[in-house]
Amino acid sequence: MDNCIKLSELKVDPNALAPIGQGSFGKVYEAWHNRHHSVAVKICRFNMDEQIFQDEKELNKRATDENACVPYFGFISENFQGWVCNGLVFKFMECGSLGDLLHRHRVYPANCLSFRMLHEIAVAMDKLHRINADQRLLHCDLKPCNILLDIDLHAHITDFGAARLSTVTENRGQAIQQDPNSMRTIPYCAPEFFSDNFRRTSKYDVYSFSILTWELLAGVKPYEGKYRYITNCQRAYEIWHKVERNGRPDLGLLRDKLDNYEAFGHFLSRCWAQNSNERPTFLDIATELEPLTDTDEAVLQDAVMETKQELLTKLNRPSFQRSSENYRYNFTDVFTGHHPTAEQSERMEIGDNLAAQPANYQHIAQNENDQLSVGDRNLSDEDCRRLGKNYARSWETLASDLGISFAQIDNIKQDHRRNEEKKIAVFQTWKEIDPNPTVRNLIQKLRQIKVDIDCYSFLDPDRVIRDELRNERA
Template sequence: MVLGYELPNLEELYLDSNNFHGRIPNSIANSSKLTKIYLFHNNFISKSPELSFVTSFTKCSYLIKLAFGDNPLNGILPVSVGNLSTSLQYLYANNCDLWGNIPKEIGNLSSLILLSLNGNQLTGSIPTSVVDIQKLQVLYLGSNKISGSIPDTLCELQNLFALTLSQNLLTGAIPDCIGNITALRFLYINANRLTSSIPASLWLQNYLLVLNLSSNFLSGSLPQEIGNMKVATLIDLSVNRFSGSIPGTISHLQSLIDLSLAHNTLQGSIPESMGKLVSMARLDLSYNNLSGNIPKSFEALRYLTYFNVSFNDLSGEVPTGGCFKNFSSQSFMSNEGLCGDPIYGLLPCHTTGPKRRNLKLRVVFALLGIIVLITIAMALGYAIGRYRRKNLVENTTDFAPGTTLSRFSYYELMQATQGYSENHLLGSGSFGSVYRGTLNDGREVAVKVFDLQHQNAFKSFDVECEVLCNLRHRNLCKVISTCSNQDFKALVLEYMSNGSLEKWLYSDDCLLDILQRINILIDVACALEYLHYGYSTYIVHCDLKPSNVLLDEDMVAHLSDFGIAKLLGEGESNAHTTTMGTLGYIAPEYGLEGSVSIRCDVYSYGIMLMEVFTRTKPSSEIFFGELSLRSWINDSMPNAITRIIDSKLLVPEEEDYTEKLKCLSSIMELALNCSMENANERVNMKDVVVALKKIRIQLLT
């Protein structure tokens, strides 16, 4: 389809992901009243390498927004760009194969608020004339081949909010005056060739949210002043040449979510005070020369899902409480002095001297205490048995080994659910039903009652007990108790007040925005990462779908329903089963051969990722023959993505529409990589977690 317009009274033109092709006609400029031109995500080419259509747009004297990114233009940005309307505020020319220098005439656009030239092949240096764009708030020049140094003139842009210079060929030092940009909140200068140390003024940026200086040749030590960046959420200084110790003042960064100091030459111990970083979700200190113990205070970091201290000189016992229950041996490799739980791939710790004697005394006293308790219990049992011999309780409660859960009888659960009434029914599945209940102490719970008429119900109950009672992760549904006898089996679970993800997706009364959906999918990915890598054996969920993702009052997702989960034995990477998951979500090898591995979960996760952002079930009636949800999305990428995305997520008039579209495109690419037909080609859940968190950061910036 070729574009041709001559509409003199046209004020706004939107052509986004419509698969238009051909050249961008200069005749668009005849619509002299145009204020906004969007030509994103098409297949336009230019008439000449100098992009003559840009010159024609200089006739649009009222132009405020101009966007022609994500087109294969393959040209240079002409000097005439400086003759565009002085009222122009937004210029998007990202990902359109631009080459050559950025013309110095760009400085004539004095009203420009946003300039995006990301993802091109631009060369030369950053023109010093950008200092004349005093209203500039966002400057994106990342993923080009720009060389030279970062000009000091950038420091004079006092309204600059976000600066992205990543993945270029920049050399020299970061300007000393960088701290003078008091409005700066996001700074990306990663993946360049910068040298020298970080200027002291940068640590005075009290309101900087994101600082990424990774993959450069920066050196020097980290100063105590790093503690001034109290609102920062991400600091990445990895793959540089920093030395010295980690300053204790880093504990002042109470908002920090992601910290990476990996691949440097840092020495000394890990500050105990870092246990105060209560918001921390990712911490990477790998590939340094750190020594001493892993602080036990880290057990209090309840949101920490990724932790890596591999390839250091750490010693002592690895903590086992709190978040450490979710980590695997990958977090602690190549630290010869570390010891602890074999689940971490470590040798057990040996106690010697006075500590050993104290341990023996504690063991002796503990045994004496147990003997006394057993004697008392036997005496009480005998007395009660004589008194109530004819009134034995038929319903008992069983628990997984090592758990200390409350006991509930069959009658207590019946009372809590008002006789398992229809009014309390939350949902039904293959092996039973789930009811909402209220305990005597006022706690709300979910009671999952197994239908023992089903031949696999007993096995399903045993599997869920083994999985849920032994595993601990913030994104797994928590077991409060189990109740079991020959005629009745039930799990008492934590009640999720916001119901299932499926309810939120398909109910007209509920709405999830992009960020909420990403957060939920990250929660599910973290749960799967733990099941696949954080336990002593591989655990395959086998039935991943939105109805098995439950949301608590804070909209945190919890993975549930492990009735057909598979626990692979030591050394096993796959198993065979005759119990099938839900059609549409199961991997090809699972459905055809009954072959189950952690890659099956990755496939199901990819399908669920597609469903969540398209709001279309894989079992939808629109799919028939060879057309499936996956092929539908694959055929729509990348140019027609707006046709498949849930219409509630994208409003073309939004200012962040383009960034949302990029994030959604990245999510769909990730979903396709998860659901490859060949199991060996699928990404793993560790990489999925990292990818989604990067997308979330992009969306927030």
């Protein structure tokens, strides 16, 4: 039976109120639960369709039952200050995502550890595809940032926001066809997705796995060099056309990194074959990768310890372990942004419930906001509305320049009809996904992409931020 978890059961670290991840679904926070200990809490965006939330909840439950994903503990669904808060609670993965390990922290595991990760992913994907023979579960968004690593660097699949259930017709040589606005990440999309009305089968996930495999072993993002200095939209279309013409990442980058380069290159070529019928199943993949995991245990453990130590150094932390004593604040503080004073924190230490004094709490939070400079406050919905009304150029170009994903651009196009609404949605999306959605940060980005000052001058009427930015460059 699915487990409902109350917001009151969750505590957060006062020094870690910011989200540890975010995307089109909402935001993820680290928290503490007395039964499950360290957990990751995925809070869905307020306007998410209820059915999407219910579908992802069910998919995670089924995948967890088969030990095919990050362990799912339960869901949140309750009223908080007038709105319904929906969320999912998972086991916290101490070493973060594979994507962050490679590209944010630039830590590259030894081959023996990389092959263990790849084998674990293949085994999990095989279990995922076998959950229901009549309605096969497809992940549809397999990529490094959706692979999470636990404290021993074992790999776990996460994020079923783009997952779909196929139908029995796939077993008869047919396949499901997806809405073109469904979530996707272009470098990991199989060629049939572009050429055959967004078709997805279990072999779509195999293709994504092959790109992920190349990326882990090469240590660079696919197609990164050639399309690095163009906008996201342009890059997406360039990759799209390359893949349709049978273009793939450069296997030559693996030549000096693998002892069995020729055999492994042939294996990858089969996994990303243009014809999906020529790709192996995940059972075949797991079987072929298993011999590569046959490493002396001491050598493997040395590789694990070396990778963990390098990651800790990059994180500037002494350990991955956290004490339950660190988690002292109510989880709802991540919504309100409240930061209690030292006196209130001391009362919390001895068990005084700060939530029992909402009036005083609100007063303190307001005083803190009053002390923020004009540039340090977060962008508001009213700011987004005014920005959208004032912005005169293409909304798609703006979205791309602000780092909004191809999938999110498609969602905006689908959800809004008028250009002004789309422009407002672009600024609102940036506000949700940017880790630092302050007025100062946005003005800096708009100046970099040479947006007319009239568009955002109301955010900085006294030119304080613009003068500061000009002085910094000087």
